[in-house]
Amino acid sequence: MAGDYKVPELGEYAEIPPLCPGAMSQSHPFEASPEHQKALGFPGELVEDWHDKAIGRLGELLDKTRSLRVYLDSCVRCGACTDKCHYFLGTGDPKNMPVARQDLLRKVYRRHFTPLGKFPLTRWLVGAEDLTEEVLDDWYSYFHQCSQCRRCSVYCPYGIDTAEISMAARDIMDHIGKGQKYCNEIIGKVHAIGNNLGLPGPALENTLEGLEEDIEDDIGVKVRLPLDEKGADILLVTPSADFFAEPHVDGLIGYAKVFHQAGASWTISTYASEAANFAMFIGSYEQMREVALRIRKAAIDLGVKRIVFGECGHAWRVAYSFLNTLAGPWDFLDPNYPVPQHICEYTWDLIEKGQLKFDKSANDHMTLTFHDSCNVARATRMGDKPGGQFEIPRNIIKAVCNNFVDMAEDTIREGTYCCGGGGGLLTDDLMELRVKGSKPRMEALTQVIKNDGVTHMAAICAICKSQFAKVMPEYGIGMDKIVSVHQLVSNAIILDGQETDEDEDNADAEPASQMEE
């Protein structure tokens, strides 16, 4: 249901749009059905005393979450964040300015939890407001126009993170029976089946066998993609999109080739066949923990020694920053490796040790740029130095490709723009928001396409890949221009015993090549 909207025109850089109040007030993702709600222990539909329940839940969250309490108090409305959100830059809707989005919750906080907001005579002064039906509608609309990408928190003088506010708001809405279909349905699938796509074990097995055949047909080497193999050293937890669609699946083939060449014993688990933990999007610690515990159980049941995560942005946040908290301690795993590791850390480590061989010319038909995925960039790390999350993926790309160009400095690394589909918004009922929200990234990408001859953009996040494949055509860029980092690795890696183009060339033209030498 794309609806009627205009794809924004791209400029040279992200210009601050004039305010256009209400421009996105109609944006309203499908609400979760009673069945999806109840599967997560939330009320099926809007409860009768929703107002009091909502205020009660806000109070509970305030007592449990320092970030929420401090951030609701601290904002001075200096305006530093007002031009930082990609959804604001793409839509001009003032309620998409981070401070205005926060104020939707803050005004209700003031009304019920601060002395000046409770006192009728001073209420107007501090902008305290009751939680009316209109305000609740605004919550549902605009807290589902935040991809929790944390760009605003980089630029806030107090580090106020709108993601924390929108997570709390979504949690409150879930608790009064007004959840979002996309997230809650998916979390339910993970509980029931083990992954977001709802791929059952046999389908997964089929897919992996098919991939093994494809690889063998392609390069003549039998590369395995093991499933549920007890006693394997490494458990690979990867987003289920990797089993399913381009360009994700090419990334999965890349991981498999790297594991193969490293001689690693590894396995995928049916039970924990999903890296992305969508419970983070709805701000539910309990749900997030339940999903994370599947990985713990899989690791114990399979008796693995290490856990490696595939390319997935929000997954890496939950894995890197939260997994130890939610499902640790991991003292039963090999203490010589961080728990968990990112596949990029794993691959880069092998490259540094000189254990992988590449034919970089295999990627010569492309000039690459790299999109820093928001949650990897601003909520995690790779390697042992701050900023490793920027350098390691780039180092891998440069090790396997000859042509690499970065996009404009203020649109990458910690200042990166979200793809426009993160935080539980990667759903077709939010297409207008997704297209408009991707504008700042599309602008930066278009510039390097024009000026530096960039042909493809690599990413390490399933959401980014899916989102770009869908929105890039709206801006006149082919959907196949988004690639996985490990797809590039897969193209260039030379496995032992592999038939290479070079072999064929040499066989065909032995005398010629000798003459050149």
Place this chain on the structure above:
Amino acid sequence: MTALFTILFYAATAILAVGLAFKVVQYARTPAPLKIPTTPAPVTTGGVVLRMAREVILFESLFKSNKWIWLFGYMFHGALLLAMMRHLRYFTHPVWEWVALVQPFGMYAGFAMLAGLGALWFRRIFVQRIRYISGPSDHLMLILLLGITGSGLAMTYVARTDIVALKQFMLGLIRFDWQPMPSDPILMAHLGMVIALMIIFPFSKLLHAPGLFFSPTRNQVDNAREKRHLAPWAAKLEAGGE
């Protein structure tokens, strides 16, 4: 008048101290359930101390964000600090040496405050985005601060107040040996507005001052993989759930 201001000063001090202490304790006692530093973040406690110092002293994030807001904000806060240091001479006897040293700078700080506040208010009124997010309290706070600054400058450059008598009044407050307050309308306005500011501090956005120190995105060490972070309520959940 003296009695009124004496009582108000004690009340305002009490509200400021108790109110701030309440908020600080509340922030400190509220657990941060997850590791959420905005990365790249320091991986050691020493690194976090440096990061916080850069935020508090240099307004690092604001500098990255918006050079104008940084410039005006920095001008105001820096000058406010100087002016407050200068004011210590009304509360100390004998005056500390370094307080004597900052006196000449403190004199001009008032103008920098005025300029910084004026520019911030100009932005609040004329930049469309900032006007949109500004509420009555945001404007009133600036008016209050401008009033305090303006009345202070007026006492130095327009109609000098009886500074000796004022100092006796202030020292009297501290020593519980109450002295008459000079009945100068500008001084009364100045002190009245300062009292108002002290009273609203713990109930307003001025809480950004203690808030910054408790901001998890800034004050957390990036060591989630190395060290298990567990909030007390989450530990209970774990004990009951498994």
